Amino acid sequence: MFEPIVTVLMPVYNGSRYLREAMDSITRQTFYDFEFLIINDGSADHSKDIITSYKDGRIRLIENEKNIGISASLNKGIAFARGRYIARMDGDDISMPERLYKQVLFMESHPQIGVCGSWVKTIGEWYQGQLWELSTEPEQIKCQLLFTTSLSHPSVLIRREVLKNTGLSYNGRYKYAQDYKLWMELAKTTLLANIPEALVQYRFNDNQVSTRYHREQMQEVDSIRLEQLYALGIAPTLAELEIHRRIASNAVFENEVFLQMADTWLKKIEERNQIVEYYPKAALSQLLHRFKARLHEKSGN
Known part of the structure; x- marks a missing residue:
């Protein structure tokens, strides 16, 4: 054959x-x-x-x-x-x-x-x-x-x-x-x-x-993200999941309240990974810091 x-x-x-x-x-x-x-x-x-x-x-x-x-x-x-x-x-x-x-x-x-x-x-x-x-x-x-x-x-x-x-x-x-x-x-x-x-x-x-199926696709994407967050030991609130979505898609709100909430969320992810080591520590920290820098640059802060 x-x-x-x-x-x-x-x-x-x-x-x-x-x-x-x-x-x-x-x-x-x-x-x-x-x-x-x-x-x-x-x-x-x-x-x-x-x-x-x-x-x-x-x-x-x-x-x-x-x-x-x-x-x-x-x-x-x-x-x-x-x-x-x-x-x-x-x-x-x-x-x-x-x-x-x-x-x-x-x-x-x-x-x-x-x-x-x-x-x-x-x-x-x-x-x-x-x-x-x-x-x-x-x-x-x-x-x-x-x-x-x-x-x-x-x-x-x-x-x-x-x-x-x-x-x-x-x-x-x-x-x-x-x-x-x-x-x-x-x-x-x-x-x-x-x-x-x-x-x-x-x-x-x-x-x-x-x-054609944007909404259905986003629901599945949320499910995959949640599975990984659960593996970190994080059960996000609806507000935290929305922040996660916006960071992932770069659809952020350019105001101080959102910026503070996003910073807190990214810090929470990093701290949990330091404990469970689900992702390579250094690589995840670098990624989260890039997200944070991008958020601050976009907001002008």
Whole structure:
């Protein structure tokens, strides 16, 4: 049986508008040793026609009889994957030609890393041309998970052995923040990193999950944040959780009362971590101090 180095895993649901552009970006990779595993999740548009029009032996199409959602489709893909690594891809994004080559090279030379993402550049209807310079150091990435996801989902390359050894996969209870949940769980047992180069172009459009299901996604994000706060021994009040949300999204109130409450909240987190050591102490302190400095700079104090 052909066992490629990489399985590129891409679920598709009614994604015909940008699908060919996304597929071209994978089939034209400079790194050749991969299988392209596409899960057609009950699409009712021309997605299947586009996929089957490619005469590339590396493409494997799996069709769901009905729409089962992204988490279940990704888990199905993981079960079918034959590669040493699993590269995530979405049907509306674009991978740079050397993406797989650079990520495989990085992972081969950093065996302690379980998940490798990259910086991304935005394309599409909003935020055109923005560069997301995500943290690269594993300790900082783990700490940032207390506030938000620190990996761009369609940019990651996952060591399949890590998923097998931990028994982890995408949690079906999380329909809109399944990646954030998985990174949080994986960070308990392996290291996460980002390559400081934009290897993926991430598309913004009206049909994406973060636009159509923003409220539901934020509810799941809150759940993931709360799980980590509980691990620190903190049961936040509604007011504290709102402060946490605003710090995470940089949507802060520029007044003295909010600033004092935010300072108190960040101090509480740091003090609890000094006791339980859930996060690397120095890395979390640095992150919290950066948040505090940003708050004071924005408020002018």
